[in-house]
Amino acid sequence: MKHVSLDYHFIREQVQNGLLRISHISVADQLTDALTKPLARPQFDSPKAKIGLALWLSIL
Numbered sequence: 001m002k003h004v005s006l007d008y009h010f011i012r013e014q015v016q017n018g019l020l021r022i023s024h025i026s027v028a029d030q031l032t033d034a035l036t037k038p039l040a041r042p043q044f045d046s047p048k049a050k051i052g053l054a055l056w057l058s059i060l
Helices: 002-016 041-050 053-059
Strands: none
Touching: none
């Protein structure tokens, strides 16, 4: 668990120094869900377009 502690403190220092800003991303806007979870078609299409996958699939 030492690596978790080091990572946490590194990120905390970056935020305090103003080099990193952390913001909340709602579940509906998390792009990785389209690649890691089974989603209904409407829920899949929105993140797919945001990461450019829609364009790639239309070329194929």
